[in-house]
Amino acid sequence: MTVRDLRVTDTAGAEILKGISFDVAPGETVALIGESGSGKSMTAKALMGVLPAGLSASGDCRLGTQPLLRLGDRERRAVSGAMISLLLQDPFTILNPLTTVGTHLAESITAGGSPPGAAIADQVRERLEQVGLGEIEERYPFELSGGMRQRVALAAAIARDPAVLMADEPTTALDATSQRRLLQLLQQSQRARGMSLLLITHDLRVALSMSDRVLVMRHGEIVESGTAAQIGNDPAHSYTAQLLASEVPVRERLVQLRPVPRPALDPAPISDHPSRVSAKSGDLLRVTGLRKAYGGGRRSSVKQALQGVDLVVGEGRSVGIVGGSGSGKTTLARCVLGLVTADAGTIELTSDSEGSIDISDRSALTTTARGAATRAIQCVFQDPYASLNPSHTVGFTLAEAVGQRLRLAGTRGSRAEIADEVEALLDEVQLDLALASRQPGKLSGGQRQRVAIARALAMRPRLLVCDEPVAALDASVQLEILEVFRRTAERGISMLFITHDLAVARQVTQDLVVVCEGEVVERGSTEDVIDAPSHEYTRNLVAAVPTGKRSWLD
Structure with missing residues (x-):
């Protein structure tokens, strides 16, 4: 041709x-x-x-x-x-x-x-x-x-x-x-x-x-x-x-995540366990024996999405959930967020005001407990365009989120105070204040994802659940968003980071949980799981990461 x-x-x-x-x-x-x-x-x-x-x-x-x-x-x-x-x-x-x-x-x-x-x-x-x-x-x-x-x-x-x-x-x-x-x-x-x-x-x-x-x-x-x-x-x-x-490489964690011109093509690695600005101790989220099944109607068989999953997210820790398509990663995230209710098992959230709360079934919570769970756990999804109202400006979306947080806390803020917080949120995710007047359709994919992160941060969460948040982005934009997540983690916010990309997990997580067909097959520090996997499924995941060499497909 x-x-x-x-x-x-x-x-x-x-x-x-x-x-x-x-x-x-x-x-x-x-x-x-x-x-x-x-x-x-x-x-x-x-x-x-x-x-x-x-x-x-x-x-x-x-x-x-x-x-x-x-x-x-x-x-x-x-x-x-x-x-x-x-x-x-x-x-x-x-x-x-x-x-x-x-x-x-x-x-x-x-x-x-x-x-x-x-x-x-x-x-x-x-x-x-x-x-x-x-x-x-x-x-x-x-x-x-x-x-x-x-x-x-x-x-x-x-x-x-x-x-x-x-x-x-x-x-x-x-x-x-x-x-x-x-x-x-x-x-x-x-x-x-x-x-x-x-x-x-x-x-x-x-x-x-x-x-x-x-x-x-x-x-x-x-x-x-x-x-x-x-x-x-x-x-x-x-x-x-x-x-x-x-x-981004799978074998090391980079010091700098922003694209850099030549000759600095090989940034030096850093420790896979960076210190946090506000290091804390104790468990923030504890998942025990979680089970969830789908299907079972006249035309479909039962699909066991989760089969007794145990998981702990510590205060100020970033935990990655990795696995192939259909492994149960997203179902786990939806259960933690309260979007679906598990068939069995418990999800416990440590609350500053009410101690430990069982949030397994959000509909069974008191209004106060439900509000505490909503403030504590926020999410960032893969497609920000689908999660942002296309008719609302960026400024309106963020102001609405700030207002919701204040209402859940039983307080109100003045327009000036909310406007100041919107400006601070945009600065946190490194967006220009001028973008506050734009609608999502007039933003790039990377800018939309930053707005989605800012909206989640507007609730001042203790845990950020991220479901494939950079999967749809170009590599250079992906680096910028991963840097935003790093900055978020450095503020002491815990993260549950769901991805199928081990190279991405290496850059933003400290601990890694590997899920296969609804079961946890391996867990440990991100460094240990990727560099020395003990389970065959994990070894296959690591081997499947593209290397840029012809031998990769042999």
Whole structure:
């Protein structure tokens, strides 16, 4: 595939892609990397002919002799799937939830013709076996895990053996073990077919582990290209160096979390047990024998989300909860927050005013106890846009949170006092006061997450529950948010930090709890659990963290 002077413009003439050029040789893997808004996905959409309304593409882009940008609808249907195919980040965007897996694959196979029925069934089974799935033809997408759905999407994308597969962030939504397995399958499928692969990702470690060559994009332009070794070991462009510096390591805790320019690409590690400004003693939260099950209706079996989980969060301690998708991490967080009620077990919160409170069932608490629990425990979720009212300004959102805290405490504050506190909260999360007049839709993803953190801090909590709070952010933005969490911890606020990323856990937690299928399989200091894991499941989690080396997928 050859791409020359590819440009994408909107109706006003503004350029989104600014004349990019590159080649993908037969059987070669080329990674296209860059942060959100760099133009990576727009490149794939332009080549597939699926640009959003109002955008147009120009340039000379060819797959063999086929001019990809000048295909008619009929020609496009003949080329798509058979010569070039696209694997997207979210399999739900291409999988009909009301259509079985077998039907999906059969439709993909028969798009190029209609072989006999028995042959179709055989090919469906063969395609599923190629991506490591058994007999799931009669199951629906919503009955599968995220990793299984993405494997089905991969099977559909390569069903007609395309010459080029473009994989657009295919593992972003997966945990580390599922990510590694999918990339291994992708690599095996590529080698078996001699297929070219254009891998679009914001994860530089994944790109370096998978690709022969790397293209670095920024603001619609390719700012650097080279072999994976050249880009990883000796980047020529300062932006590439910044991307490398933004990748947090799993084997050490960094002194500085902000992206730094070259040559300071390897910040010195610090102790995994930093002192806290306001070190305290004693337990703040104690979880004992927690159990929670879902399902059990006429059409679903019982799913044991939590199976006797024990957990302790000390005063001023940051505890990480790690595990793969479906391990029970989020269910544990929701139980602690009172969003769901456990079937059995207890959750005890140490209160300054009322001693130990059993908060296992929030509906059974007195008004006073419920208010104390709400003030003491606050949350930060993965998607701040979903948790912030899009019609309210930042200032209104924070003022509302401050007012709620005062009401729960039985007091009131003047407008001036609340305004001063809003300004202090913005300063705490390093946001400019001018942003107080903006709505969430006018903020970047990182800015929105800072607002979400500030809103949680407005309640002056003793425990902050963070559920994958940086999973959806670019690496450089992720560093900035992790630094905010560090500052929060240094104020003596305890944290329950839920993540599937061990490298992230290394940077912000002191203690680590590993959860697998609703059970705690290992616990200890973050340093000990990551550097010397004792359980096989933990060892697999550590091994699944991308290293940036080709041997990672062996």
